[in-house]
Amino acid sequence: MSHTMTDQRPTTDPPVPGSVFTHRRMPRWAPAAIAVIAVALGVAIGLAFDLSSHVQWGLIALALFVLGTYVTTALLEDRRQAKDRVATSLVWACFVLAVVPLYSLVETTFAKGVKDLDGRFLTHSMAGVLATDEGGGVYHAIIGTLEQVGLASLIAVPIGVLTAIYLVEYGRGKLALAVTFFVDVMTGIPSIVSGLFILAFWILVLGFSYSGFAGSLALVILMIPVVVRSTEEMLKLVPNELREASLALGVPKWRTILKVVLPTALGGITTGIMLAVARIAGETAPVLLLVFGNPMINNDPFNGAQSSLPFYIYEQYLLGTDQAYSRAWSAALVLIAFVMILNLVARGIARWKAPKTGR
Incomplete structure (x- = not known):
């Protein structure tokens, strides 16, 4: 009786393109590059349409960054990864939107408040000080x-x-x-x-x-x-x-x-x-x-x-x-x-x- 033996050795053939063994990854520097391009385009659009508020420039740049992240990831990887990166980008965008007003508030208060903030201001009251007078304290x-x-x-x-x-x-x-x-x-x-x-x-x-x-x-x-x-x-x-x-x-x-x-x-x-x-x-x-x-x-x-x-x-x-x-x-x-x-x-x-x- 003869037995047919099958070869169980792993194949050394290269994986077929597009199979589960191949997975293209977006370079690590790509998000930073997309952010730079988005900021540049946001500034250009703001100047072209004469938008006076820098907040509008920032919102345009954020929208372009999310869109650019999705398109780049979809082309280099796949749509599932693109959706994942868009969700991550939206989280970072919301974080920036929350931090920027806080930073602006603290920066404005510090810039305008530090001028008169000294030892005298902290150790004196407003007794006898008129509205038009200098000095006084808190x-x-x-x-x-x-x-x-x-x-x-x-x-x-x-x-x-x-x-x-x-x-x-x-x-x-x-x-x-x-x-x-x-x-x-x-x-x-x-x-x-x-x-x-x-x-x-x-x-x-x-x-x-x-x-x-x-x-x-x-x-x-x-x-x-x-x-x-x-x-x-x-x-x-x-x-x-x-x-x-x-x-x-x-x-x-x-x-x-x-x-x-x-x-x-x-x-x-x-x-x-x-x-x-x-x-x-x-x-x-x-x-x-x-x-x-x-x-x-x-x-x-x-x-x-x-x-x-x-x-x-x-x-x-x-x-x-x-x-x-x-x-x-x-x-x-x-x-x-x-x-x-x-x-x-x-x-x-x-x-x-x-x-x-x-x-």
């Missing part, structure tokens, strides 16, 4: 902002964090649904409404005077829902296995939350709190209604009118003189720096308190 507004935001944070952060803990760890039934509903409603409340509520209740009904603390109460209403929502989402990200492991060791639930859940979510909670602080630090309407403004230094937030950085900027802008405009831009730069410092401090605290993982 010291009284810095004190007002620090005290009002600090008081609001001392009240809103514990309430917001404890509410989020209740909703995530204990909340069941109609009470949890009601709390969630009211938090959602409070998230969309305009700042002027919170100011009017405190004005009607705290000042007109209870008879207290205008003060920094009255403004802080309005800021609390704006801050609590942001803290609750951000803390709630961070607590939900903590793996249930950590809770179960702690409870299996006999640790009480309250101690598990305090020693396991909160330290794990501390970084995100701190970031959410700083976002809430950044929001209320720039509010003007509650200050206009409740704090009332004061050109002089008032270190007592519970008695008498105060100023704040947003109110100071609004006040100087209304004066309408070149000197007032310069002071307004400098105060805006101080406010941006204040928020940036808060965020840096929050990141440092989050890294310091974050749970350490062993190797």
Whole structure:
């Protein structure tokens, strides 16, 4: 009996063009080249059609970049890769569209605000300074902002964090649904409404005077829902296995939350709190209604009118003189720096308190 043996050795023939073994790739430098060409064409089109706004030039360049990426990839590779690269290009285009206004805002504020920003501006108030006078400072507004935001944070952060803990760890039934509903409603409340509520209740009904603390109460209403929502989402990200492991060791639930859940979510909670602080630090309407403004230094937030950085900027802008405009831009730069410092401090605290993982 004879057996027919087949040759199982791999073939050494070159792959057929267009088969699955061949795949052309676009060179790595191609996206950069397409971007350069798109920018050049965008500038040329802007000049040819006399488009005065550079933003229009940039939008044309972005559209040409996405179109050029699709056409080039479809010719050199295939349509599936072209769609993938177009999606990636759209992500980068959206990133650029988000960053460019932010950069423009910071650059403009810095260029116009740094002129009058010096030690004297940071250590003097507006007492006795007229709208047309040079000089003056923002010291009284810095004190007002620090005290009002600090008081609001001392009240809103514990309430917001404890509410989020209740909703995530204990909340069941109609009470949890009601709390969630009211938090959602409070998230969309305009700042002027919170100011009017405190004005009607705290000042007109209870008879207290205008003060920094009255403004802080309005800021609390704006801050609590942001803290609750951000803390709630961070607590939900903590793996249930950590809770179960702690409870299996006999640790009480309250101690598990305090020693396991909160330290794990501390970084995100701190970031959410700083976002809430950044929001209320720039509010003007509650200050206009409740704090009332004061050109002089008032270190007592519970008695008498105060100023704040947003109110100071609004006040100087209304004066309408070149000197007032310069002071307004400098105060805006101080406010941006204040928020940036808060965020840096929050990141440092989050890294310091974050749970350490062993190797």
